[in-house]
Amino acid sequence: MKFPVCLAGELSFFLSAMSTYTISAQTQTLSGDALAKNLKSGGYVIVMRHASSPRETPDQQTANADNLNHERQLDEVGRSSAKAMGEALRRLKIPVGHVFSSPTYRALETIRLLGLPTPTVVPELGDGGQSMQGATKAQAAWLQKRVKEFQKGTNILVVTHFPNMTRAFPQWTSGLADGEGLIFGPDGKGGSTLIARIKIEE
Numbered sequence: 001m002k003f004p005v006c007l008a009g010e011l012s013f014f015l016s017a018m019s020t021y022t023i024s025a026q027t028q029t030l031s032g033d034a035l036a037k038n039l040k041s042g043g044y045v046i047v048m049r050h051a052s053s054p055r056e057t058p059d060q061q062t063a064n065a066d067n068l069n070h071e072r073q074l075d076e077v078g079r080s081s082a083k084a085m086g087e088a089l090r091r092l093k094i095p096v097g098h099v100f101s102s103p104t105y106r107a108l109e110t111i112r113l114l115g116l117p118t119p120t121v122v123p124e125l126g127d128g129g130q131s132m133q134g135a136t137k138a139q140a141a142w143l144q145k146r147v148k149e150f151q152k153g154t155n156i157l158v159v160t161h162f163p164n165m166t167r168a169f170p171q172w173t174s175g176l177a178d179g180e181g182l183i184f185g186p187d188g189k190g191g192s193t194l195i196a197r198i199k200i201e202e
Contacts, residue, residue: 042154048181052078071105082113097154125160135167143168147184
């Protein structure tokens with residue numbers, strides 16, 4: 001049975017991911033009812049790219065009031081999709097426990113609009129500055145380790161950036177869009193495996 005369109009669309013923040021280390025090379029994809037049921041039980045790690053954000057930084061007139069450093073921020077699409085994702089989590093009763101975030105404004109804004117708990121800010125999840133240089137080995141290693149550590153009864157959310165995700169999970173991030181997320185579950189061997197990749201607008 002297919003998931004109702006209104007709810008299936010709100011599951012869109014979940015993404016597929018991969019690790020070049022102990023993450024299983026074989027993925028077990030879930031969707032619709034099966035995905036929702038598994039996420040409601042907890043025990044997964046969701047790694048997502050922040051919601052839609054233009055490359056340009058805002059000026060004095062267009063910056064959000066709390067964006068004091070005039071960093072990149074979400075656009076209208078990003079704000080609405082983040083709010084919809086948060087509403088979907090609550091409607092579907094999908095628990096999210098610990099939240100980890102890039103220190104950038106656009107990542108923190110995504111989490112705030114989701115209505116989730118105050119995140120733990122992790123430097124390794126950052127964007128390397130406005131130049132968006134390629135992710136470092138340390139940043140990739142942090143993600144690869146995090147997706148092997150699960151929390152019983154709830155899910156963990158990590159919000160970061162495209163370069164970090166592609167460096168950590170190169171096989172599963174081709175064409176990764178803003179707001180897309182990778183969902184990892186245990187592989188039964190002490191590592192993790194990819195179970196879904198979903199775009200936020202879906």
